[in-house]
Amino acid sequence: MLKDSVYDRVSEIHSEQPWFVLGAARDFLLYHSDIPEISHFYSFEADPYTEQVLAIPDGCVDILFDCDECRPTAKVCGTTLEATNAEFIHNHRYFGVRFAPGLTPDFLQASANELIEHQLNLLDVAPIASIIFEQIIRCSVFADQVAIFEKFYANQCARKSSKLTLFAVNEIFVHKGNIQIQDLAESTGCSTRTIQRQFLADMGMSPKAFSRIIRCQSAVYDLNHSKNVTFADLAFDLGFSDQSHFLREFKKLVSVTPLDYLHRVKQEAYVARLRYF
Structure with a gap:
């Protein structure tokens, strides 16, 4: 029934969050992963002069790390169904993992329905990620953060659909x-x-x-x-x-x-x- 692997197709789907890019204080860093289930990694510092940054529908699950030294957090963000305030904090540096459209990592203890239009605490729905949480938030180099997550995900997989x-x-x-x-x-x-x-x-x-x-x-x-x-x-x-x-x-x-x-x-x-x- 399935002529081509869905993983082959997702590489052709461009998952864009333009308001994230325009809401960055400086450069918006991108790394397209060789892992087919991951669309890309990204990192940026939130611009203090941008009042609101919107997330638009992209069909993706993101894991977003707020690497603030005082109060670091990590959220699992399901796709929105309309433009929604992303609630970035001015001057905070963020590191994100965007999974390919329609795919959900299997280590998340949340259903697909629970993720749609919701933001969940990463450690609540994925206790296994506690080690990489500490490593990523303490790291200030984008390429090293990517390597930390890719090493972790090497032992994981995407949730299987029918x-x-x-x-x-x-x-x-x-x-x-x-x-x-x-x-x-x-x-x-x-x-x-x-x-x-x-x-x-x-x-x-x-x-x-x-x-x-x-x-x-x-x-x-x-x-x-x-x-x-x-x-x-x-x-x-x-x-x-x-x-x-x-x-x-x-x-x-x-x-x-x-x-x-x-x-x-x-x-x-x-x-x-x-x-x-």
Whole structure:
């Protein structure tokens, strides 16, 4: 049923949190992991002059370490379903691990549904992570923090989903979120009700909600990294019925219109802020 491994597909999905990048005091550090279940690692210092930093839907689970010397913390952050205040503390340095869209590390003692739109204390849901928590918060070098987590995760794995859900996720990736549940039903021979039920059990959200997130992320990536993208072409490529529908949907999930977003990204030199390791 599953033609390609879902882990092969996730490398093609660009998981973006643009307001994190624009809310960094200086450079936003990035490291794309060779571990297929991990999208990337990131690190930044929160800008004292940015009043609010938003998290947008990305379908990912993040583990976020606040490396403050006095009160360090670590949170497990499930994906949001709309733009939400990320609650960063000014001048604090953060180290983050973003898992690939749709994947959940199995060492977390929390269901997929418990993670959606929630932030949980890492040590409450993963006591096994206490050792790396101490090591990471005491470390000030991004590359060393990455190495600490990768060594820990070498003995871990992603939570297993059903073959039906894996197929659905793969198809959503392939179509950049532009797919209907009826199409999944025709491809699998399963009823829409069965697909809905199994997907919700494995992912904590409906196929429609996950498709919406992936379609939004595809739009954000193109706006961030394409020089000559037009809203009309983008709306067409992502299967929106018309440009106005795309504009409304984008604003719901990202909090601003595509035009406002594009102006902000260019003004703040978004790509220039990124530092790859």
